[in-house]
Amino acid sequence: MPGSDAVMVRTTWREAMRAALREALQADPRVFLMGEDVGHYGGCYAVSRGLLEEFGPERIRDTPLSESAFVGAGIGAALNGMRPIVEVMTVNFSLLALDQIVNNAATLRHMSGGQFAIPLVIRMATGAGRQLAAQHSHSLEGWYAHVPGLKVLCPATLEDARGMLASALADPNPVILFEHVGLYNVEGTLRSDAGAVPIDRAAVRRAGTQLSLIAYGGMIPRTLEAAEKLAAQGIDAEVIDLRVLRPLDTATLVASVRKTRRAVIVDEGWRSGSFAAEISARLAEEAFYELDAPIARVCSAEVPIPYARHMELAALPQVEAIVGAAREVVGTHA
Amino acid sequence: MTAAPSLDDDLGRLRGMLRIRRFEERAAELYGAGKIRGFLHLCVGEEAVAVGVMRALTEDDAVVSTYREHGHALARGVPPDRIMAEMFGRAEGCCRGRGGSMHLFDASHRFFGGNAIVAGGMPLATGLALADKMLGRRAVTACLFGDGAVAEGEFHECMNLAALWRLPVLFLCENNLYAMGTALALTESQVDLCAKARSYDMPADRVDGMDVTAVERAALAAVATVRAGEGPRFLELATYRFRAHSMFDAELYREKREVERWKLRDPIAALSTLMKLGGALDDAGLSALESEVGAELDAAVAFAEAGTLEPVEDLTRDVYATEASDAR
Numbered sequence: 184m185p186g187s188d189a190v191m192v193r194t195t196w197r198e199a200m201r202a203a204l205r206e207a208l209q210a211d212p213r214v215f216l217m218g219e220d221v222g223h224y225g226g227c228y229a230v231s232r233g234l235l236e237e238f239g240p241e242r243i244r245d246t247p248l249s250e251s252a253f254v255g256a257g258i259g260a261a262l263n264g265m266r267p268i269v270e271v272m273t274v275n276f277s278l279l280a281l282d283q284i285v286n287n288a289a290t291l292r293h294m295s296g297g298q299f300a301i302p303l304v305i306r307m308a309t310g311a312g313r314q315l316a317a318q319h320s321h322s323l324e325g326w327y328a329h330v331p332g333l334k335v336l337c338p339a340t341l342e343d344a345r346g347m348l349a350s351a352l353a354d355p356n357p358v359i360l361f362e363h364v365g366l367y368n369v370e371g372t373l374r375s376d377a378g379a380v381p382i383d384r385a386a387v388r389r390a391g392t393q394l395s396l397i398a399y400g401g402m403i404p405r406t407l408e409a410a411e412k413l414a415a416q417g418i419d420a421e422v423i424d425l426r427v428l429r430p431l432d433t434a435t436l437v438a439s440v441r442k443t444r445r446a447v448i449v450d451e452g453w454r455s456g457s458f459a460a461e462i463s464a465r466l467a468e469e470a471f472y473e474l475d476a477p478i479a480r481v482c483s484a485e486v487p488i489p490y491a492r493h494m495e496l497a498a499l500p501q502v503e504a505i506v507g508a509a510r511e512v513v514g515t516h517a
Numbered sequence: 518m519t520a521a522p523s524l525d526d527d528l529g530r531l532r533g534m535l536r537i538r539r540f541e542e543r544a545a546e547l548y549g550a551g552k553i554r555g556f557l558h559l560c561v562g563e564e565a566v567a568v569g570v571m572r573a574l575t576e577d578d579a580v581v582s583t584y585r586e587h588g589h590a591l592a593r594g595v596p597p598d599r600i601m602a603e604m605f606g607r608a609e610g611c612c613r614g615r616g617g618s619m620h621l622f623d624a625s626h627r628f629f630g631g632n633a634i635v636a637g638g639m640p641l642a643t644g645l646a647l648a649d650k651m652l653g654r655r656a657v658t659a660c661l662f663g664d665g666a667v668a669e670g671e672f673h674e675c676m677n678l679a680a681l682w683r684l685p686v687l688f689l690c691e692n693n694l695y696a697m698g699t700a701l702a703l704t705e706s707q708v709d710l711c712a713k714a715r716s717y718d719m720p721a722d723r724v725d726g727m728d729v730t731a732v733e734r735a736a737l738a739a740v741a742t743v744r745a746g747e748g749p750r751f752l753e754l755a756t757y758r759f760r761a762h763s764m765f766d767a768e769l770y771r772e773k774r775e776v777e778r779w780k781l782r783d784p785i786a787a788l789s790t791l792m793k794l795g796g797a798l799d800d801a802g803l804s805a806l807e808s809e810v811g812a813e814l815d816a817a818v819a820f821a822e823a824g825t826l827e828p829v830e831d832l833t834r835d836v837y838a839t840e841a842s843d844a845r
């Protein structure tokens with residue numbers, strides 16, 4: 184419970200994540216962090232900087248470049264009494280550990296008839312925007328959200344960066360936490376007593392009446408920006424932050440769309456087979472007769488993310504595209 | 518399994534191997550009768566490995582295995598009736614029918630599965646050992662895999678990680694010369710498997726996997742050093758499967774003569790002959806053993822036959838753990 188003497192402190196998204204890691208390591212001796220360059224280097228995105236000095240090499244473990252072995256070792260350690268946090272540098276590299284995540288972490292409980300739990304957290308960076316081109320920039324969280332047995336979290340706000348890790352560690356299931364690379368440097372204020380947050384619900388980030396903008400992770404800041412632009416043009420948009428891709432909080436989405444009767448989904452994944460497609464389907468299944476306009480999607484262009492700045496920008500969902508899609512959806516039946 | 522291993526318990530070894538052999542034969546019959554479905558991989562011919570290795574472990578140790586794991590599970594102490602019921606897809610099976618032949622698990626025996634992904638269990642084993650080491654337990658994780666697994670990246674990643682962190686894992690490679698129908702020499706630039714382990718600075722030995730006593734002795738010695746904190750070890754167990762890879766295998770890749778030659782080294786016949794020569798077993802003793810094993814298997818099959826089907830309403834059960842306390 185937030186105490187009354189809490190104050191607001193300025194921080195960054197990266198620092199909020201680091202504070203969450205530090206708190207988790209302090210709170211439970213079974214918690215440890217392992218991954219490539221998490222220790223001596225300080226984390227490829229500097230999230231774990233300083234933790235090696237504070238907690239030592241037993242609990243801040245630099246691993247060899249062997250995604251399958253150390254992700255799988257995290258699963259084994261979770262099965263055997265530890266609470267590992269495994270960091271994979273980016274979602275692209277996690278494909279080398281896909282076997283362990285999909286064939287072991289997601290299945291062992293079920294295949295064993297419920298004999299085992301896997302209290303494992305896997306953190307990984309995702310997303311584009313830093314001109315890292317097509318092998319470091321993809322948004323594949325929707326793939327993981329396809330798999331029963333996994334939970335998939337996509338923090339967007341400082342509160343969620345600070346609070347989702349504790350909840351993920353408390354969960355007896357394998358949880359994947361996606362950190363969008365565009366968020367690490369976001370600055371803002373956070374309550375000094377910020378802590379664990381629920382990981383089963385979507386959140387309304389901006390209340391509105393005329394359409395629902397549905398997004399998650401790295402797309403949230405620009406979706407909020409689009410909503411402000413729309414407001415200036417007299418269009419009142421609600422912004423829903425999915426927060427958790429699996430299990431999906433369909434009820435919050437449907438409630439929003441029942442109210443606004445229009446929906447635009449913003450997803451950094453490619454449109455074909457995207458998570459946005461799943462959202463569209465659920466809205467069509469559960470709110471079809473309440474819709475006043477076709478559902479619209481703003482997704483990445485169907486291209487491996489290119490290096491050149493102008494091309495990368497063109498490939499990704501931008502504020503103007505969100506505004507444009509929203510205007511069209513509202514205009515269809517205005 | 519709980520009793521301290523004793524090197525003069527030949528009868529125990531023989532019984533252990535005979536149980537596996539007869540279990541596998543029963544499984545093949547039941548497959549033919551349509552009672553067992555899916556993929557079925559039998560370990561007939563390889564019983565000495567299962568029995569020798571499991572006798573070298575204690576209750577607190579962990580076992581990670583492959584899809585050819587009935588023998589490992591039986592020798593570890595997983596009850597045959599629960600395994601049989603599992604293969605019948607019954608709720609009384611060791612995994613309530615959710616796993617089947619290739620995915621036998623038993624938490625109470627620290628049997629962390631069959632795994633139907635070649636080398637897929639190796640990272641798990643590495644992690645089980647990591648937890649034991651971090652928690653200061655003196656347990657050993659026995660990680661079994663085939664010769665086919667050594668070509669996988671996961672094998673090399675785990676050998677390196679376990680050696681680097683000096684984890685208490687015993688890597689046990691059942692070299693039966695073939696991965697499905699492909700002979701080792703057709704896939705490996707280096708067919709000396711111990712050399713691979715040694716390249717990771719891991720002590721490695723090759724053992725006659727048809728000799729149960731040799732397996733047990735080698736496993737005991739290796740387990741002792743691993744348990745003492747000296748880091749992981751690798752044992753290559755030279756063995757042979759007498760039957761097809763699975764129930765769908767025309768065995769085009771090997772000569773009948775080769776199979777017959779290996780059958781001359783049948784680990785069960787070898788031990789019983791030795792025991793008879795030494796006066797420790799006679800025909801009456803052997804047939805008593807056979808009927809004891811037969812009765813256990815009759816009961817296992819009856820248990821499986823009488824088993825129930827889990828209600829379909831429970832289909833999505835156990836995809837997620839619901840309570841934090843589920844994670845022990």
Ligand SMILES: Cc1ncc(C[n+]2csc(CCOP(=O)(O)OP(=O)(O)O)c2C)c(N)n1
Binds near residue numbers: 635664665697
């Ligand atoms: C990753 C993966 N690739 C391919 C297969 C198909 N497959 C099943 S068993 C097998 C052969 C494995 O041989 P080995 O490791 O020697 O074990 P054995 O069957 O001889 O006990 C193959 C290729 C698989 N299950 N997993």
Ligand SMILES: [Mg+2]
Binds near residue numbers: 665691692694695
């Ligand atoms: Mg083989």
